[in-house]
Amino acid sequence: MNDAREPESVTPAIHEEDSSQWTARIRNSLVRALPPERLIPDRQPSYMASWIYIFGALTIAALTIVILTGVVLSLEGPMWWHLSSVGLFVNSLHLWSVELFFFFMVIHLWGKFFMAAWRGNRQLTWMTGVITFAVSIGAAFTGYVSQTNFDSQWIATQAKDGINSTGIGAFFNVMNFGQMLMWHIVLLPAGVVLITGLHILMVRRRGIVPPIELDENGRVVREAASDTSVSTNEEVAV
């Protein structure tokens, strides 16, 4: 039997007299920017039909495994994986998820470059992606120098010269294991997760970038050329 009644709203309606509240304003602006059907969409424009689109999700999947395996390594401490076959295996999972994370992320980045995915007021989406890449390099690097084995000794002593030459080495000492481990398991992962979250929200906010409207000869197609009122913040009609 069909139920014609509207479902009850989970959150109570905002009363008119409360609309000046900071809380109400924040909630209203968030809902306006990211209504549920845009935040978690179940339909996408028909042009989204290529394998290249999968690499963003693959990057997130690899990042999730990086974090999960990192959490397991954290539970047992930094020397565990040298002394236990289970620890060594978890370290291997951590290593290969990092390798795949970067592999997928780089393909995602170049895919978006060749799609000129910054068009239509998506510059910040591109920029948060590049920042995520840069912070991830730092997160991985601090992991490599926190391995407490020959590799970490070698990488730290080699890398110190470059970092010292910038003056940063005076405060970011790659041979200080305690400092590097803290950066690796707290500060940089928090940065990667935070900026990745922002990046995803921006993708959801703007939607995926439409195709470049050029014909085979590189001319702007009529529909675009005739439209002089250019939208820089188009709505996604989901």
Added chain:
Amino acid sequence: MAKNRRFNPDRDVNPWKGAYRPYDLAKEVIICFVVVAVMVIGLAVIFGSPDDKAVTIQRWSNADQVDFATTAITELDGTSGTATYGPPYNSTPDASQKVGPVSLESIAGVHIPVNPAQDFVLGPLSTVPNAPVLNAALSAYNAASSAQQQKWDAAYEEAVTKATVNNGKIVVPAGDYGPVAVMISSLTSMAQSGALDTSMINQDHFYGTDYTKSLLFVADGTYFANLGDAHHLSGGQWGMMNETGSFPGQAWLWLYTMWYQVWPFTSSWEPNADALIWALMMVLTLILLLVPFIPGLRSIPRWSRIYRLVWRNHYKERRI
């Protein structure tokens, strides 16, 4: 928000007015996770991960005590790589790298002070208990003038290159080294027993997580460098982006590492190569960040026409 301005295909888009198709985001995310998890498990099972044991000072001094003694005397006489490094470890004149007239290394200053003679040699030796001969040698060395110390150090530094190992002990040709021969011999014994590792890490406190001094000391020796060479890890072999064995390492650092292999960073720019390459990489990163705003650069996707592969179905359907 709409602005009246000329349409630029490298910057603008038109609102999508075409068709939409079903898209199961949750299913895509879960399948991606499972696929990546299977790949990660497969790679971990097949290849594992490298874990070559760290080089301790004990291992170094037992494996190559001539190299250890040679390095130790350069730490004592102030000619080692660490002693002449400059900021952030010490204030050696003209040791800082520069980009043009600017030396950020000097601006940051000496923030992690390291005095190799004291931290690597004299300080640890002063902790050895029940060693009257060593104590006498240390007293004689500390009481001597700077010129006398330098004379002993220089004589030992020259002689140690001809040293041999006999019955596990280093044998240096006879000469006037004053107390230095006893001091370096004692330091070698201390290192071989493992006491020097402990002494250098726990200089100030019980718990130790800072290996700066130990690593600087180890890295000053040729034993450590030779191990790096053998593992194809030295600077000329694309350095720190590699790992021991055949593991991919930090492959994403290829561009940074590449600059160390090519002109002009291998020529007269080499003394400032680190600072110049970092400056170059910062500029390149900034350019990558600002691609959407840089005319010409943001047109590369349009010129490359690779986008027509990505959206080939769209162009086919629209016949454009």
